[in-house]
Amino acid sequence: MRDMGSTGLVRLRAARPDEAEELTALTMRSKAHWGYDAAFLAACEDELALHREDVVRRRTVVAERDGRVLGLATLEGEPPEGELGLLFVEPDAIGGGVGRRLYRHVLEEAGRLGFERVRIEADPNAEAFYLAMGAERRGEAAGLRVLPVLVAWPIRPEPSWSKVWSAGGATVHVGNVAEFNGQFGGGVHGPDHYSCMAAFCGPRPRMIVLPERVEDWWVRDLAAALGWGEVETHSGLAADGRISEAILACPDLLDRLARQGAPVLPWGRTAAFEAISPSPPGVPEVVARYESKRRAHALFSALAPAHPGIVVPAQRPVGSARALARELSGGARMVLKTEYGVGGSGTLIVTPDGRGTRRLARRWARGGVLVEEYVEGAGPYRDPTFDAVIDESGTVHPVGVGLMDVDGTSYQGVTVGPGTLPAALAETATAFGTAVGKALAEDGYSGWYDVDFVTDRAGRLAPTEINLRLTGPAVAFNIQAALDRVRGGSHLVRTIDRVPLGARLPAGALRDHVARTADACRAVGATLLVTIPTAAFDPVPYLGVALAARTPGALDEAERIVRDAGTELGEIFGDLPRGRDAERAPRTRRARLR
Numbered sequence: 001m002r003d004m005g006s007t008g009l010v011r012l013r014a015a016r017p018d019e020a021e022e023l024t025a026l027t028m029r030s031k032a033h034w035g036y037d038a039a040f041l042a043a044c045e046d047e048l049a050l051h052r053e054d055v056v057r058r059r060t061v062v063a064e065r066d067g068r069v070l071g072l073a074t075l076e077g078e079p080p081e082g083e084l085g086l087l088f089v090e091p092d093a094i095g096g097g098v099g100r101r102l103y104r105h106v107l108e109e110a111g112r113l114g115f116e117r118v119r120i121e122a123d124p125n126a127e128a129f130y131l132a133m134g135a136e137r138r139g140e141a142a143g144l145r146v147l148p149v150l151v152a153w154p155i156r157p158e159p160s161w162s163k164v165w166s167a168g169g170a171t172v173h174v175g176n177v178a179e180f181n182g183q184f185g186g187g188v189h190g191p192d193h194y195s196c197m198a199a200f201c202g203p204r205p206r207m208i209v210l211p212e213r214v215e216d217w218w219v220r221d222l223a224a225a226l227g228w229g230e231v232e233t234h235s236g237l238a239a240d241g242r243i244s245e246a247i248l249a250c251p252d253l254l255d256r257l258a259r260q261g262a263p264v265l266p267w268g269r270t271a272a273f274e275a276i277s278p279s280p281p282g283v284p285e286v287v288a289r290y291e292s293k294r295r296a297h298a299l300f301s302a303l304a305p306a307h308p309g310i311v312v313p314a315q316r317p318v319g320s321a322r323a324l325a326r327e328l329s330g331g332a333r334m335v336l337k338t339e340y341g342v343g344g345s346g347t348l349i350v351t352p353d354g355r356g357t358r359r360l361a362r363r364w365a366r367g368g369v370l371v372e373e374y375v376e377g378a379g380p381y382r383d384p385t386f387d388a389v390i391d392e393s394g395t396v397h398p399v400g401v402g403l404m405d406v407d408g409t410s411y412q413g414v415t416v417g418p419g420t421l422p423a424a425l426a427e428t429a430t431a432f433g434t435a436v437g438k439a440l441a442e443d444g445y446s447g448w449y450d451v452d453f454v455t456d457r458a459g460r461l462a463p464t465e466i467n468l469r470l471t472g473p474a475v476a477f478n479i480q481a482a483l484d485r486v487r488g489g490s491h492l493v494r495t496i497d498r499v500p501l502g503a504r505l506p507a508g509a510l511r512d513h514v515a516r517t518a519d520a521c522r523a524v525g526a527t528l529l530v531t532i533p534t535a536a537f538d539p540v541p542y543l544g545v546a547l548a549a550r551t552p553g554a555l556d557e558a559e560r561i562v563r564d565a566g567t568e569l570g571e572i573f574g575d576l577p578r579g580r581d582a583e584r585a586p587r588t589r590r591a592r593l594r
Contacts, residue, residue, distance in 0.1 A: 010098060012105055015060035015072060020052040023062070023072050030071075030088035034125045040145075050074075050086065058085055061105055063098045073102040075109050080116040084152070087126075103133055104155070107488045111154035117489075120150040134487030136525070153489025153550075161389040161397035162203050162481050165265075165448065170206035172257060172264040173198045174276075178211065178241035180268030180469060184291065184340035191241040193535040194497075196544070198267045200475045200531065201448075203482055205231050206262050209247065211238035212534045217511050225529060226479065227486035232256075244272035268469030269447070280392060282444035287468045290440060293337050293346075294370055296466040303435050304463075309428040311460045313373035321358070321365040328357045335372040335409075336364050342467075347409040349374060375454050375462045382406070384421055384461065385414065385473050386433030387450040394446070396437035400480075401426045402473045404452070405496075415555070416476045417492030428461055429453060436466060448474055472497060475531065479546050483527070491548045492555050495531060499562055501541040502570025510536050514543075517565040525549055526558035542566075 015023060027048040032041055050060065050072075058074040071089035075082055084106055089098045110118050121141050122130050127148045131137070135152040165171075175195030182188035191211035199208045199219070205228060208219065213236030223231050234253060238246040247253055257264060257276065264277035269287050289295050297315045304310045313335075318324045327334070328350065338346035350360070383406045387399040402416035421429070433451040440449060449468045453461040472495055480493045505513060510533075518528040532544025545562055549555040 009065045010063055010070065010101060011065075012061055012063050012101065015055050015062045017052045017055045019062070019069070020050050020055055022069065023055075023060070024049045026069065026072060026090060027086060027088040029091060030094075031123070033091040033094065034123065048086070048088075059109065060086075061102065061109075063089075063102055071098045071102050073106050075106045075113075075115075075118070077115075079114040082110050082113075082115045082118045084118055084120045099129065100133065103130075107152060107155040111156045111488070115154045118152045118154060120152060121147045122150055124148060153487065155485060155488045156490075158203075158485065159397075159399075159481065161399045164391045164397050165389050166203050167263050170204045170260075170262050171202035172207045172260050172262050173201055173205045173209070174243060174247070174264065174266045174273070175199070175208075175210040176243045176270060176273055177267045179244060179270045179272055180266075181342050182241070183270050184342070185338070185346075188241045191238060191243075193532050193544070195243070195267070196532045196534055197472065197475045198265075198470070200478050200546075201267065201470045202263075202265055203478060203485070204228055206260055207232040207234070207257070209233075209237065209243065209253070209257075210235040211241055211243045211246070212236060214533055215507055215511070218530060218533045221514075222529060225486075225527060226482040228482075242272070244270065244276055247276055265470075280444075280446050283446060286440060286443050286445040289443070290445075290466045290468055292339050293341070293465055294339050296463075297370075297372075299436065299439055299466070300463045303432065303439065307428070307432045307435065309424075309460050310432050311375075311456060311462050313375050313462050315370055315372040318365065318369050318371050321361040324365045324369060324371070325358055325361040327371050328361060333374040333376075335374050337370040337372055338364075339368065339370065349409060375456050377454060377456045379455065381421055381425055381455050384425060384429050384453045384455065385450055385471075386429045386453075387448070387471070387473050387477055388433060388437045389448050390437055390441045390446045392446045394438075394441035396434050396441065398430055398434055399474075399477050401429050401433075402476060404473070411472060411497070413495040413497050414473045414476050415492065415494040416473065416480055418490050419552070420492070425455070425459070425461070432461065432463065436463075440466075440468070450474070476546065479529065479548065483548050489550060491550060492552065493546055493548045494555050494559065495544070495546045496559065496562070497532065497544045498535075498542045499545055499566050501536060501543060501566045502568065503572065504537060504539075504541045505569070513565070513569065517562055520561045520565070521547065521558040524557045524561070525551070525554040528558065528562065 028041060031044060031048060058076050060072060060074045062069050063071045070093040073087040074085040076085040077083050087102055120130055120135060130150050135150040137148055138151050139149045141147045141149050175198035177195040178188050178192040195211050208231060219231055219233050237243060266273050269279050269284050300312045304312045318327060333351045336348045336350060341347055381403060383404040385402050385404050389397045389399060400416055401421050402414045403420050404414045405412040436451050437449060448470055449466060450471050450473060451466055452464050454464055456462055476493045476495045480491050483491045514530055521528040526547055526549040529546040530543055531546050535542050547555055547558045549558060
């Protein structure tokens with residue numbers, strides 16, 4: 001058993017065999033705290049006793065303050081399934097966090113030792129504690145009294161990518177989505193709802209800075225669910241979307257950012273943000289280079305021969321409307337791409353039929369266009385993605401693979417977690433994505449990146465673009481890592497960036513709607529997190545959400561609950577246009593996805 005050191009005045013350490021009698025007395029005092037009579041306590045004594053020869057075998061740990069033992073816990077059994085044999089706290093220390101520390105230590109130790117689950121036969125009075133800590137009820141066990149049986153999941157060591165990305169601690173998150181997207185054409189035209197997603201792009205935010213105003217309850221709910229602790233939030237700073245300029249114009253905020261002593265993580269690197277937190281040398285230039293779909297395609301073509309299972313579609317530049325019209329006249333399905341574009345903007349899948357060809361060619365040929373071979377494919381694994389982090393030494397740390405939900409060319413969300421992709425497909429995406437990362441590192445890049453793919457009919461992966469910034473899947477991976485850290489095990493996470501609401505609600509009513517929907521999701525074993533709250537007040541309102549569960553069935557059921565709950569608002573409030581009228585209704589800017 002390792003000495004866990006101290007946190008505040010309480011430290012954990014391995015119990016000693018000569019403490020067995022003292023620890024047995026503690027368990028009995030703790031049991032008596034719940035009002036059991038003397039006869040029942042006497043009947044429990046053998047079951048709760050800790051014998052000298054068993055202290056080490058049962059992996060006993062104690063919590064102490066100033067030399068006084070305040071509680072103990074044991075992790076028993078051998079992998080894959082263990083048991084939380086004892087967890088007791090001195091009556092005068094109950095409610096002070098000692099039990100939480102002991103419980104978390106047991107799950108961390110179980111993760112270190114390779115356990116897959118930890119069984120708990122709980123005192124009925126303690127069941128609520130275990131449920132609040134993330135355990136799930138699985139039945140009952142007969143004994144002196146009927147006891148609830150729960151299962152908990154070990155906490156795995158923090159993955160290397162998370163340590164690199166956060167420098168092992170809390171981080172500052174800045175939602176400069178509109179700035180990042182605007183630097184590649186079109187300029188910045190007001191804040192972007194997607195900036196809210198920056199709140200999730202690190203395992204433990206210490207400060208969140210957003211252009212649009214968010215309600216306090218939103219950050220509090222997220223912090224409680226994801227184990228963030230206290231989070232300082234600054235929102236509503238930049239009605240024009242230029243969040244870096246707003247920060248620089250506020251000396252107090254700029255000073256607070258500097259004094260956090262934590263990495264400052266923007267959504268993406270921009271020239272405006274360099275004055276707040278400079279990038280490592282050369283990084284902005286590499287971002288501009290490989291956000292280019294033309295440059296990315298050239299890199300894919302160079303790497304693909306070494307990777308079976310990867311096919312790179314043909315791509316060629318077209319410099320005039322006349323040349324593009326000739327390309328379109330062939331009638332074959334193809335993909336038109338501008339050199340830069342995010343979330344499907346600047347990408348169009350076309351099947352020319354002769355009508356409107358010249359008009360389409362004139363519109364797309366302005367400034368040049370890339371014509372790319374369309375990759376035919378179908379099936380449930382059409383749009384995989386791979387994410388990774390490159391540290392400043394050039395080492396690539398894979399984050400994971402996910403399955404994107406793409407409507408045409410527009411990113412709608414992603415699912416990440418165990419079993420999301422077949423193993424062979426995941427291995428191919430990881431190997432190729434890692435090779436892309438090594439090439440980026442050699443060119444001077446460090447930071448987050450992803451590679452998106454489509455799957456062809458033969459099951460091969462065709463890479464389509466590189467994103468050298470945070471993305472929707474990055475949000476899902478960070479949420480997954482936070483929940484795994486807080487609750488143990490490995491979660492499935494699904495993000496849905498646009499869940500229509502049937503009505504616009506006042507802020508308080510929106511909070512109530514979210515709370516009711518979260519309760520319904522919890523009842524089927526899923527967690528609901530709101531990722532984009534600000535769009536709920538648009539003329540045609542919607543929410544972005546993330547759902548987390550341990551099984552695909554629970555995830556699917558939670559999605560149904562969330563979508564139905566939004567639709568049902570329209571049956572209560574009739575203030576929104578329906579059908580075709582909704583398409584003609586005035587809208588504010590839509591979130592610039594991905």
